Amino acid sequence: MLHKIIYKIGVKTRNPSLNKWISFLNKTQSWSIDELESYQLKKLKELLLFAYQYSPFYKEYFDKNNVDLKEIKSLDDITKIPILEKQTLLNNINEIHTKYVFKKTLKAITSGTTGKSLSFLREESADSFNRASIFRGYSWYGIKPWDRNAYFWGFNFSLKDKIKTRFLDFIQNRFRVFSYNKKSFLPFIKRLKKVKYIHGYSSMLYQTAKLINEQKLETPQKLKMIKGTSEKIFEVYQEEVQKAFGLKMISEYGATESGIIAFECPEGNMHINMEGCLVEEIEGEVIVTNLQMKSFPIIRYKLGDYIELAPKNNTCSCGKEHRILNDITGRVGENVYGKNEIYPSFSFYYIFKNILKNDNLKLSYQVLQNNKGFLEFKIGQELTPKELTIVNNEIKKYFKEDIDVTIKDKVKFDNSKGKFKSFISTL
Numbered sequence: 001m002l003h004k005i006i007y008k009i010g011v012k013t014r015n016p017s018l019n020k021w022i023s024f025l026n027k028t029q030s031w032s033i034d035e036l037e038s039y040q041l042k043k044l045k046e047l048l049l050f051a052y053q054y055s056p057f058y059k060e061y062f063d064k065n066n067v068d069l070k071e072i073k074s075l076d077d078i079t080k081i082p083i084l085e086k087q088t089l090l091n092n093i094n095e096i097h098t099k100y101v102f103k104k105t106l107k108a109i110t111s112g113t114t115g116k117s118l119s120f121l122r123e124e125s126a127d128s129f130n131r132a133s134i135f136r137g138y139s140w141y142g143i144k145p146w147d148r149n150a151y152f153w154g155f156n157f158s159l160k161d162k163i164k165t166r167f168l169d170f171i172q173n174r175f176r177v178f179s180y181n182k183k184s185f186l187p188f189i190k191r192l193k194k195v196k197y198i199h200g201y202s203s204m205l206y207q208t209a210k211l212i213n214e215q216k217l218e219t220p221q222k223l224k225m226i227k228g229t230s231e232k233i234f235e236v237y238q239e240e241v242q243k244a245f246g247l248k249m250i251s252e253y254g255a256t257e258s259g260i261i262a263f264e265c266p267e268g269n270m271h272i273n274m275e276g277c278l279v280e281e282i283e284g285e286v287i288v289t290n291l292q293m294k295s296f297p298i299i300r301y302k303l304g305d306y307i308e309l310a311p312k313n314n315t316c317s318c319g320k321e322h323r324i325l326n327d328i329t330g331r332v333g334e335n336v337y338g339k340n341e342i343y344p345s346f347s348f349y350y351i352f353k354n355i356l357k358n359d360n361l362k363l364s365y366q367v368l369q370n371n372k373g374f375l376e377f378k379i380g381q382e383l384t385p386k387e388l389t390i391v392n393n394e395i396k397k398y399f400k401e402d403i404d405v406t407i408k409d410k411v412k413f414d415n416s417k418g419k420f421k422s423f424i425s426t427l
Contacts, residue, residue: 003173007146010171014106017125021132028275029136033312033321036274041075043291044278048072048081051297054098058297078278083287084301089257090118097121097296105295110256118257126293130259133273137252137263140318141225143197150192151176152200152208176200185211192220202228202249203413206237206364209244219245227252232328232422234352236362236381253328257298258288262325271322279323281309305329306344337427338402339373345423347398354397359390366413369425374404378411 011018028036048069051058062069065082072078089096097120104124135145151174169175177188189212192198198205198220205228212219223245228237229252241249251270254260261277262270272279280287280300286307290298310324329349336343348367355361364380375395383391388407395405 003146015128018128025136054100057095120296123295129292133260147196149174152204197225199227202231209240212244265318267318269316270325337372377407379409383409
């Protein structure tokens with residue numbers, strides 16, 4: 001009851017339009033695909049006109065590229081607008097911000113996992129919409145915003161930031177572990193008994209499940225949802241999580257600048273948050289338009305991920321007609337260098353996907369490259385000679401003799417430094 005009261009006070013002070021958006025999204029989740037697309041077109045037209053009128057960058061950008069907003073009459077017409085690259089966004093932060101005076105704005109900062117962090121202002125309505133989108137996804141699993149939860153995420157170890165983090169965790173009825181060694185983990189796991197959901201880095205959720213299984217620890221009885229985000233969810237993770245908690249790990253996909261892009265429903269499909277964003281797949285890359293944010297417009301932005309968008313006629317047994325995102329295959333822009341050729345880093349995704357599909361071998365992995373023409377594959381599981389041959393052969397299908405490979409199994413990955421990266425290159 002206390003945290004429900006704290007939540008309601010927080011809504012009134014920080015996100016006064018939150019409840020309005022929650023009511024709206026609860027209604028629109030039963031809309032037909034035609035109704036959803038009609039709403040998207042309406043919001044797109046509003047956004048483009050607003051950006052042209054109030055953003056110095058977009059006025060110049062549209063004029064320079066001969067974009068006539070009167071010609072945007074369908075969602076397909078969005079292709080008449082040039083794609084926005086991340087570097088262009090970073091170079092024009094001040095000019096992209098609209099000159100409209102909003103009643104309230106909140107500072108947003110991207111994680112900077114690609115080495116380039118972005119800081120911008122997001123108006124209260126857009127911030128509330130994003131939170132409402134998350135809470136709608138939670139509601140599919142019977143979760144209330146004030147429910148007790150455990151959180152795995154990055155944090156600062158300085159005393160000041162630690163105190164601030166603990167305070168923020170308290171008001172959101174959550175707790176987290178501040179050290180990832182087993183000694184700290186055991187008391188943390190005991191506290192999981194009363195939580196309704198666990199969320200955060202998928203690699204840490206996996207490590208927690210492994211420890212519970214290895215030591216045969218008691219598992220939470222009230223748990224309704226385990227949500228992994230910000231990292232790839234390997235199939236081997238699901239095996240351990242299912243064994244430890246009796247639930248699979250579900251996925252949420254989004255970014256600070258784009259908002260929530262997709263959320264997994266109980267039937268296992270990633271539904272695109274169509275009321276909040278317009279998603280395009282161009283040559284495998286995701287291009288996103290944030291339909292709700294006007295303080296810092298994000299229009300046809302190349303986010304930096306490879307995705308697989310399901311055909312429009314794909315339906316889900318949950319009844320929602322929101323478009324489905326089949327897969328997020330990896331980051332764009334990370335090249336693998338052979339002796340003579342260059343390869344995309346998402347090749348690793350397909351290598352291990354094929355190994356799972358053809359040989360039912362579930363593996364967690366990390367690939368390192370420090371020199372051209374050489375890769376080091378680290379595998380979390382122990383491999384038999386036969387399995388080692390399977391992995392080697394699949395790798396050779398993609399790189400042939402252009403890259404020399406070493407494979408190390410039974411590797412304990414260091415997940416204590418934040419986000420886990422499946423490919424690390426120093427080149």
